[in-house]
Amino acid sequence: MQIGLVAAVLLSCTSSQTRVAETATGTTPETGRLLRVGTSGDYPPFSDAMDEAPGFRGFDVDVASAFARDMGYELAWVRFRWPVLAAGLSTDRFDLAMSGVTVRPDRSALGRFSVPVLESGAVVLFRETALTFPIGAVAHGGAHAASDLDRPGMTIAVNRGGHLERVARAEFSRAGVMTIPDNAMVREALVSGAVNAVLTDTIEAPVWRKGLDDVLQTAPITQDWKAYWVAPQNEALSRELDAWLLAKERDGTLSRLRVAHFGVGNDPPTAAPVGALLAAIDERLALMPWVAESKRITRRAVEDLAQEERVLAAAVSGVDAAAARADVAPPNADVVRAFYRAQIEAAKEIQRTTLGGPVSREAQGTDLSDVLRPALIRIGDRLAQLVVAVHEDGSATDSARKVRDRLRSHGLSDATVSEIERTIDALSSDD
Known part of the structure; x- marks a missing residue:
């Protein structure tokens, strides 16, 4: 049954051109149609190296092949080792990594994550x-x-x-x-x-x-998202991939691939609008201890009302731009501001908690202006796209309640979590 499912899904993927290289060279997706995908080949069922062509097999390999076929890319695989994954992305060895990569704050600081394709622990x-x-x-x-x-x-x-x-x-x-x-x-x-x-x-x-x-x-120790890690300069590729993943979650392609490779689907689906929106919120909040440690070193205040107003104005503008790209009407501006205001209040709550405790060695020493703010802007770009998707989808409530424990994992108060949940519901119901 599993082999049959994989074969059925892959019948539509065989028309994409694929090649394998230790170091792929050529034009980037912004100037040509070569897509260089980093993969480990040692992490089944995501990525498993084979002796015969196309060189790799697994869930992420099939997703990459389908994406390349649909978008008209030539696919070039670049194998990496886990200790040098970040270096490979930073030095332009590949355009994105697809190998069961886990979303983490240090990785958010270096690149762009796609909407999540799976949860794990x-x-x-x-x-x-x-x-x-x-x-x-x-x-x-x-x-x-x-x-x-x-x-x-x-x-x-x-x-x-x-x-x-x-x-x-x-x-x-x-x-x-x-x-x-x-x-x-x-x-x-x-x-x-x-x-x-x-x-x-x-x-x-x-x-x-x-x-x-x-x-x-044992029982799971962590709650993690699996997503695709895109080089920070590849904004157009990131948006294209996210839109494609949302569409393939909607038409059942991702669900069929999950069943084929993992034996089960994903409930609720992580690449559906609400699940993806909550993952982006989760990723953004995970950076707040890093922001707090930067402010501790530079003696900046947690609250900066002028900066908050700039963030809110940019958020509304970003959502309007995302709606224009999708050729749909944007959500009500007041509803959008309330949603982002809830994010700001949650961020300040985490920062205050962090500063009230001992210094975090993992988070300290990362520059706010040069590293963290650009990372938050990249996440904000995806948030804007997903706010529009949730508004169009119109079915947020049940899914949001199933995964709100994600927000509580940051130590947020019930009132803060409830406000975020309320504003997500408002995005979905606003017409």
Whole structure:
């Protein structure tokens, strides 16, 4: 069944031209029709290297092929290693990365994320028989808590340089963390008994557990978005990709590919207007501790009323421009201002909380004017596009309520979360 589904979806993708290169060269999407896509080839079912053409297979490979075919691009694959992913994007080795990339603040500061295509969470795989201590009782939901494994004598392997290494170092202070440069070899370390456990995610875990009947899985540690990471200068490509992903979520293409590669769809769909809007809000709020640390160093105040008015005016203008590009009527300006005002109040709440605590070593030292504000403007460009999409879609309420816990993960008050939710509903119902 799975092979048949993949084949059916890919029948429409075979007309796009594809080539594989360690370093692809040629014109960029702004001046030609070559699309250079970075992929790891070591992260099934997103990206898996093959010996035969076209060189890679997986969910993101199929999405890239379909996008290239529909938009008329020649597709060139550029393989990267996770520790140098950011360097590859920053030095123009490829136009975007499509390889199960996780949305993170440090990556938002360096590029543009697309609307999300999947949600995932970090999990630990382990053999209870390999443990030297009794593990706690099964937690609510039928899985052990990962915190039970954070003990001396425990060794947890993880892919070096990727998102999960950061999770491992943040979550496991007493257990040993072993980083392995080849993601495929992380699983082998568990199989061979070289380590007690490995850190993976809810998408990769079913692949790794095949044939390992005695391996257990913890409850998820994190809530993550998977999206495509576009070089910051590729604004036109980013907008084109987002519009295409929204359309393919709407017509069922992304759902069929998810079922083919992961065995399940995505409910609610992440590339639908409301899910994508909440992901953009989530991404923006995740940068607020970084903004706060920059203000701590420069002794800037959290509240800058003049700057807030400039942001609100730019937001309304941006939504109007996005509506014009989509050839639709924009939402009411007062409704748009209320939505962005709620974002500003949430941002200030997070900044004040951050400044009331110890200095964050991860977030400190990033320049507000040169790095963070440009990143926020890039996210704002996507927010404007999605505000228009939510307004046109007109079905925000139920989806927003299903994922509002995302906003609470930032430590926001119930009143702040409710106001954001109310303004999203207003965007949807405004006519």
